[in-house]
Amino acid sequence: MGNIGLIHVLILSSALFFIGIYGFLTRRNLITMLMALELILNAVNINFIAFNKYLFADKLDGLFFTIFIITIAAAEASVAIAIIINIYRKYHTLDVEEVDTMKF
Amino acid sequence: MLSTNLILLIPFLPLFSFVMIAMFGKKSFPQLCGILGTLCVLVSCALSITLAWQYFTVAGKVGAAYQAINIPIKTNWLQLSPTLSIDMGIMLDPISVMMIVVVTLISSMVHFYSLGYMKGETRYAVFYSFLGLFTFSMLGLVLSTNIFQMYIFWELVGVSSFLLIGFYFDKPSAVAASKKAFIVTRFADLGFLIGILILSFYSGTLDFQTLIANLTKPTSQLQNITTASFLGISALQWGLTLVFMGGAGKSAMFPLHIWLPDAMEGPTPVSALIHAATMVVAGVYLVARLFPVFAISCPPALEIVAWVGITSSFIAAIIACTQTDIKRVLAYSTMSQIGYMMFSLGVSRYGGENGLGFMASMFHLFTHAMFKALLFLGAGSVIHYVHSNEMKDMGGLRKFMPLTHITFLVACLAIAGIPPFAGFFSKEEILQAAFHSNMTIFVIAILTAALTAFYMFRLYFSIFWNKDYHAHHSADAHSEHHHGEAPVTMLIPLIILGLFSVVAGFLPFSKFVTSDGLPLDTVFNPVFSIAPVVLALTGIFIAFAMYKKPSDAPQKVSNGLRGLYGAAYHKFYIDELYIFVTKKVVFNLVGRPAAWIDRNIVDGFMNLLAVIAEFLALIIRPFQSGRMQQYAVLFFTGVLAFILIFIFWWN
Numbered sequence: 116m117g118n119i120g121l122i123h124v125l126i127l128s129s130a131l132f133f134i135g136i137y138g139f140l141t142r143r144n145l146i147t148m149l150m151a152l153e154l155i156l157n158a159v160n161i162n163f164i165a166f167n168k169y170l171f172a173d174k175l176d177g178l179f180f181t182i183f184i185i186t187i188a189a190a191e192a193s194v195a196i197a198i199i200i201n202i203y204r205k206y207h208t209l210d211v212e213e214v215d216t217m218k219f
Numbered sequence: 220m221l222s223t224n225l226i227l228l229i230p231f232l233p234l235f236s237f238v239m240i241a242m243f244g245k246k247s248f249p250q251l252c253g254i255l256g257t258l259c260v261l262v263s264c265a266l267s268i269t270l271a272w273q274y275f276t277v278a279g280k281v282g283a284a285y286q287a288i289n290i291p292i293k294t295n296w297l298q299l300s301p302t303l304s305i306d307m308g309i310m311l312d313p314i315s316v317m318m319i320v321v322v323t324l325i326s327s328m329v330h331f332y333s334l335g336y337m338k339g340e341t342r343y344a345v346f347y348s349f350l351g352l353f354t355f356s357m358l359g360l361v362l363s364t365n366i367f368q369m370y371i372f373w374e375l376v377g378v379s380s381f382l383l384i385g386f387y388f389d390k391p392s393a394v395a396a397s398k399k400a401f402i403v404t405r406f407a408d409l410g411f412l413i414g415i416l417i418l419s420f421y422s423g424t425l426d427f428q429t430l431i432a433n434l435t436k437p438t439s440q441l442q443n444i445t446t447a448s449f450l451g452i453s454a455l456q457w458g459l460t461l462v463f464m465g466g467a468g469k470s471a472m473f474p475l476h477i478w479l480p481d482a483m484e485g486p487t488p489v490s491a492l493i494h495a496a497t498m499v500v501a502g503v504y505l506v507a508r509l510f511p512v513f514a515i516s517c518p519p520a521l522e523i524v525a526w527v528g529i530t531s532s533f534i535a536a537i538i539a540c541t542q543t544d545i546k547r548v549l550a551y552s553t554m555s556q557i558g559y560m561m562f563s564l565g566v567s568r569y570g571g572e573n574g575l576g577f578m579a580s581m582f583h584l585f586t587h588a589m590f591k592a593l594l595f596l597g598a599g600s601v602i603h604y605v606h607s608n609e610m611k612d613m614g615g616l617r618k619f620m621p622l623t624h625i626t627f628l629v630a631c632l633a634i635a636g637i638p639p640f641a642g643f644f645s646k647e648e649i650l651q652a653a654f655h656s657n658m659t660i661f662v663i664a665i666l667t668a669a670l671t672a673f674y675m676f677r678l679y680f681s682i683f684w685n686k687d688y689h690a691h692h693s694a695d696a697h698s699e700h701h702h703g704e705a706p707v708t709m710l711i712p713l714i715i716l717g718l719f720s721v722v723a724g725f726l727p728f729s730k731f732v733t734s735d736g737l738p739l740d741t742v743f744n745p746v747f748s749i750a751p752v753v754l755a756l757t758g759i760f761i762a763f764a765m766y767k768k769p770s771d772a773p774q775k776v777s778n779g780l781r782g783l784y785g786a787a788y789h790k791f792y793i794d795e796l797y798i799f800v801t802k803k804v805v806f807n808l809v810g811r812p813a814a815w816i817d818r819n820i821v822d823g824f825m826n827l828l829a830v831i832a833e834f835l836a837l838i839i840r841p842f843q844s845g846r847m848q849q850y851a852v853l854f855f856t857g858v859l860a861f862i863l864i865f866i867f868w869w870n
Contacts, residue, residue: 136855140848215845 124165132158145199145209149192156188226309229266229319230358232259233326237351245344253337256347257330260354264323267316274316275731296368305425308364313732314507314581318361321588324719325496326354328712332596333488335708336603346386346486353379357497361504366415367425369505373411373469376501377404380493384485396481403478407468414461417454418512421447427508435515445516459513459520463506463527470502470557473531477794479554483546487602490546491595495553496588503560503584510577510734514569525565529660529667532558534791536670540677541777541788544608545598548678549591552634555671556587562664563649566656567734574734575655579648582728586641589723590633593716597627600705600713601682610678614685614769622710624683626717631679633720635672635755638748644724647748654747668751672758680766 131154138151160181167177202214236259244252297305330350337346356375363369378401385397419425421444422433433440434455447454464475471479482494493499506513506524513521532555539551560580567576600623605612617624633640636647646668653661730738765773777784786792 140852140855143848211847214847 121165121169124161124169128158128161128165131155131161143210143212145202145211148211149195149199152195153188153192156184160184225266226270226311229263229270229323230309230355230362232263233351233354233358235259235351237348237355240344240348240351244348249344252344252347253330253334256351257327257334259351260323260327260330263354263358264320264327267319267323270311271316271320274311275313302423303419303425305367306365307368309362310364310427311362313736314504315361317581317585317732318504319358321585322354322357322361322497325588325592326350326357326492328592328596328716329488329492332491332599332709332712333486335706336488336599337486338706342386346383349379349382349386350489350492353383353493353498357501360501364427365425366419366427366430369508370408370411370415373465373501374408376469376498377401377408380404380482380498383489383493384482386485386489390484392481393484396478396484400478400482403475404468407465407475410461410468411465414458414463414465417458417461418444421454421458431509431511434512441516453517455512455517456520459509459517460523462509463502463520463524466502466505467527467561468502469505470499470561471531471554472502472527472558472561473534474793476531476535476554477790477797480542480547480550480790483544483550483608487546487595487599490550491592491599494550495591495595499553499557500560500584500588503557503564503580506561506564507577507581510564510567511569513564514567514574514577514734518568521565521567523565525562525657525660528558528561528563528565529663530558531555532562532667533663533670536667536674537783537787538790539674540670541784543610545601545610545613545678545682546595546608548674549594549598552594552671552675553591555667556583556591556634559646559649559664559667560584560587562660563652566653566660568656570735571737571739574739575648576652577734578729578732578739579645579652581732583642583645583649585726585728586633586645586720586723589641589716589719590630593626593630593713593720594634596709596713596716597623597630600709601627603705603709610681613682615683617683620705623705623713626713627679627683629717629720631675634675635759636668636751637672637755637759638752639721639724641720641722641724643748643752645728646751648729650751651744651747665751665754669754669758672755673762676759676762677766680762684767686769 135151135154135158138154139148142148142151163177163181163184167174171177199209203209206214208214233256236256240252240256244255248255294307295304296307299305330347333346333350337343340346353376356372356379359372360369360376363372381397381401384400385393387393415425418430418434422430422440424430424433434444435441441455444455444458445453449457466472468475479494479499483490485493513524535551535554535558539548539555542548542551560583563576563580563583565576567574567580569577600620601613601616602608604616604620607613629640633642636643650661650664650668653664729740733739765776789795
């Protein structure tokens with residue numbers, strides 16, 4: 116086995132990304148969808164870190180962005196869960212197909 | 220000459236009173252509204268009398284003739300094109316100065332009278348604010364420098380009259396009457412507007428003085444307007460006739476008179492102010508204002524004025540003989556007298572001796588305002604006391620209301636044309652003018668004069684003589700003023716107007732108001748006046764014989780003339796004719812097809828658009844399914860597509 120190169124990390128991150136997309140599109144439970152969303156975000160984080168380490172080792176921008184994204188993901192998760200709780204209170208379900216009041 | 224500001228106060232004081240009372244009066248000082256309004260109009264009246272005095276003694280004279288003065292103000296209000304603009308201003312000339320005196324005088328009397336008459340009304344403040352608005356509009360109308368300014372105030376007068384006729388808006392008949400008055404006069408105003416447009420289009424101006432100058436002297440404008448023709452009649456005649464149509468609507472001339480009798484639904488002081496003395500003479504004033512154009516350039520239009528005037532006058536006099544509601548009798552007598560003024564203008568020509576009819580018409584307008592206001596206010600006192608408009612509820616009132624009785628008698632003598640009361644002098648001038656120009660009109664006019672004397676004294680005897688008055692109604696309803704006159708505030712205007720009705724005829728009117736501004740020497744011809752006076756006395760005598768004591772003579776006469784009496788009693792079925800024309804003919808032939816087109820074609824087109832939109836919506840609707848993951852799929856597919864496209868491009 117040789118060294119772990121950029122390409123390996125990118126394969127990992129794109130795998131993670133598409134797993135997230137798949138989860139987001141197929142799951143009907145809102146919480147599971149939220150978790151899938153987190154996977155997508157983390158795939159992006161891994162990309163940032165990998166590019167920073169392998170291409171621009173003398174810079175820190177990628178690390179900063181990653182930290183930002185983690186923070187924002189936390190905030191986003193709290194807002195999303197607040198919304199989900201409200202939806203549950205109103206509809207007594209977390210099935211995304213049932214929550215369709217806003218359509219025409 | 221009064222300063223500009225003081226002249227401006229004449230129309231603006233009533234406006235001030237209107238604004239103050241309408242905005243604050245009802246809440247802040249409901250009891251003082253009447254006094255505020257009355258004071259404003261009294262001051263305005265004093266100012267206009269001063270102005271008239273100065274105008275006729277010094278300021279208006281240039282050489283021997285009275286000139287129009289366009290000062291003090293004239294502002295450019297709306298510039299339509301570099302040469303055409305609508306100006307707002309004040310024009311003083313003999314007729315407008317005469318009119319402001321009449322309007323403010325009658326208006327202040329009516330304001331004063333209403334202090335007593337309208338006392339205790341719930342909408343007392345509103346009433347006074349409307350009176351202020353009306354006075355302002357009427358003053359604006361007579362002082363206009365510009366035919367369009369006149370039109371604006373003309374409509375304002377129409378609105379205030381609508382408001383005042385419908386003052387008792389909880390009475391369905393009053394509501395119907397106010398609508399009728401408004402619609403009929405609006406219909407006539409359509410003609411007025413078209414007339415204004417024709418005249419101003421050809422003369423290139425809206426200003427009265429320029430318009431008259433352009434259309435009376437041999438200018439290119441006059442050339443154009445007389446050669447342009449429609450249906451074989453020159454544009455000038457069309458314009459003037461249409462303008463006259465507006466005047467005929469306001470002045471209740473046949474066949475647009477139908478609103479006037481119904482307008483008596485308003486409070487009686489309003490009838491005195493609007494439907495006797497001021498608003499209804501607006502049409503006469505309009506014709507007088509454009510008189511040089513009528514007389515010099517288009518005598519055929521003046522013919523129309525004359526014949527419409529005499530027809531209205533005669534028909535109204537016949538109808539007045541049969542009515543039993545005292546205010547309606549007075550309404551028809553108003554129409555008859557306005558007809559007198561109209562045909563007097565119609566038989567007149569411009570300048571010098573030929574302008575006698577013009578002078579007589581204005582003179583009659585002046586005297587008529589005095590005694591007709593007096594008649595209405597007197598009738599108001601009677602109605603106030605008897606609580607009824609019907610003649611049969613009255614009789615023998617002379618013992619109860621001596622002062623009203625005397626003043627009413629004075630007014631009746633004045634309108635009948637008995638010397639030396641005011642109406643005699645003006646009527647003589649009118650009859651002389653008719654005698655010198657058209658014999659047929661003269662004969663009808665003199666018959667009308669006799670009829671006038673008859674129906675006025677029929678009214679007088681039925682109210683004040685005839686049977687003894689018993690309180691037909693429950694005695695306690697008005698026991699507090701059972702043996703007495705109306706309150707003092709109502710008597711003072713009666714006395715003042717009574718004095719004017721006696722002395723107004725002695726004014727040397729022909730020295731002041733003539734068609735060309737030059738003083739005119741009228742010859743008083745005693746031989747000429749024998750016939751009218753004798754006829755009037757005959758009319759009075761017949762009325763005396765029939766109505767002095769309760770008798771069955773009126774019944775016999777009406778039975779003998781059954782056909783004529785019935786027709787006149789039903790106002791010659793003109794109302795019915797109007798209803799037939801509007802309901803059956805206009806509604807069926809115009810209204811229904813128009814409604815069909817509106818419902819099926821106009822609405823149909825709109826419905827078609829709506830159906831198309833709905834169809835498109837059906838196609839688009841599935842895109843917004845409400846299923847979030849479907850959106851997400853689309854979103855990701857889109858993003859992927861973009862990525863692929865970009866990758867292609869970059870390579």
